[in-house]
Amino acid sequence: MIASLRPTAPHWTGALPVLAVVLLALTWGRSLPVAVVALVSCFLAGAVLAAVHHAEVIAHRVGEPFGSLVLAVAVTVIEVALIVTLMADGGDKSAALARDTVFAAVMITCNGIVGLCLLVGSLKRKVAVFNPEGTGAALATVATVAGLSLVLPTFTTTAPGPQFSTPQLVFAALAALILYSMFVTTQTVRHRDYFLPVTSSGEVIDTEDHAEPPSARAALRSLGLLALALIAVVGLAKAVSPAIESGVAAAGLPSSVVGIVIALLVLLPETIAALRAARRDRVQTSLNLGLGSAMASIGLTIPAVALATVWLPGPLILGLGASHMVLLALTVIVGTLTVIPGRATPLQGGVHLALLAAYIVLAVSP
Template sequence: MFSPSKSRKILRDHVSVVLGWLIWIILLLSGHKFGRGDSLAVLAAGSALTFCTMLGCVFSVVRQADELAELLEEPYGTLVLTLSATAIEVSLMLMVMAGGGQNPSMLRDTIFATLMVVLNGMVGVSLVSGGWINVEQSFNLRGALSFLHLIAPLSLLLLVLPNYTSSTGGPTLAPVQEAFLGILCLLVYGVFLIIQTGRHRSYFANMSAVLDEEPENDGTAPTLRSRRGAILRTSSGLLAALLPVVLLAEHLGSVIDFAIEESHTPAALGGLVVAALVLLPEGVGAQRAAALNLMQRAVNICLGSALATIGLTVPTILLAASLQRHSLTLGLNGAEETLLYATLLVSVMTFISGFANVLQGMVHLMLFVAYLFFVFVP
């Protein structure tokens, strides 16, 4: 039996998912896309309804992913959530590119925004929330450093190195350099997944789970058949909630592209909007885990999100850009480089300790606020 509060959440999720599918079917049958042909009122109302519906579907993804995490255990639970969010991110960016490619810095801005939101925003909120409730929390040091060992060099290769190459002018890369970087990110991330789910799986599991002996089955544990059935039902629910977000990404992406062009707002705002929507389910999941004193799960979600963006989103978008002959601006400017260096340095100092508290979280939030400020006041 479900509690009244959980029943209301499930009903809300179902309504959001059904509404998401309904909106997509209506837009598909009518062939309508938000843009120049719409009045301001229609554009505002349509995009707001689409965004809110996608937001409801995102929360449904969070709930389904949380249930899967309990059924699959670490690190598979958080890996499902991470890959789901990455699918949303890639879909949004591909739709923006397909809409005309008017923002060549979309990949750079989204990757940079993702790193700032994850390593500063999500990590900061999780550490402050968990530290405020639980005072001090521990996590597996080897797992956290495994993430950072890849995040730091790959982010610098992608966002800083293009400023100093001589094959092309400006903060760009030659097609062969883009192909090399994309393949490198994909191969390294593939190796990491093998390590994470195979021989070093214990690095990413809750430390208590690693130390405790396997409990005996007293007859109350679910049978293998019922467990498989629960996994299948939850996976189907997650897919049903995720697909409307991916399908509606085309329409939201056209609105983002059109709004940036018409309002002459900073191009970096588009990347921030995409990153914020994509990372919302993971941010909520990480905060909940930290509040429940499951800091290892929060660390897996946060750092796994950043790494999946670099390891999966970058190769996909680089390939799509080369096929569509889009020129991508990749290198950060001086102020953004400084924020990236500070973020990576603080992240290493935070996670190398193996313990988390409120002070560490406040430092990360300080950097996140600085990032937001310089988006609007570059």
């Protein structure tokens, strides 16, 4: 995420978040015509790209793996805000939105981002090299929290349907939050070296010595602009969400496709940053971004949504269906086999991308 930084940032990365927030204030709570929806969508895409840039500046200042953590948490803030606001407006029809969005985020990160980065890294340098200790720990945590939060509700019997009772939901939320906290501590404090980039020659990269880190003032400026960009992304995405829902319904697609669209939108910054890292032979950074985002998505979204059920109307459906549980199980198995050697060829990248394609096909045509 660092080599792409230029000594002088493009001027639009500073101005666009401010303009996007102004546009958000002008359009908030209003029914938008098609032309305005198109304008809002353009500013939304620009705000996402600006968020990527400012997250990279902060990452350059704090170093890895803290930089990956900054972007992962920032993206999850977007996801949580979107889910809660849409659930507040949707009532019973949005009962499964949190499940659909979180599961989409898991499939996109663990198969889409991971697969693309392994493919890019291995095609460029014949083999993609990463640290199996850190990557394996991240995958194990994702698999555990996904199983506790998204699989167990399908089989519990206290509450009707694929949902938790209140004590079960409290347990799942606390387990997700505690495991995420332990993961962050492991990644940034106790075993930080497990998550540092490893080049194809086996060199561990602890510092980026090819570019001067930004000053503290520049990093703080980027932190403020990142916050503005995230506010703009959340608000503008909320503004265009009725158009997304109407488009999905008009196309005759299942409502779960809305969750995929939201996940694709909020994970765009992660995807761009991860691909840049993979092209620079920093596949470990890419995996930190992908699996870290999956962990943040479950570990923070489930507790936030559980807390929101106190005032949100309607049920909260978290349990996955049979086909999605099969895809999750395949993702965990394939991910484990990919991680164990610490090296990957284009084949492993292709296998992960095939699982993502299967998920999208089954979402469109269950």
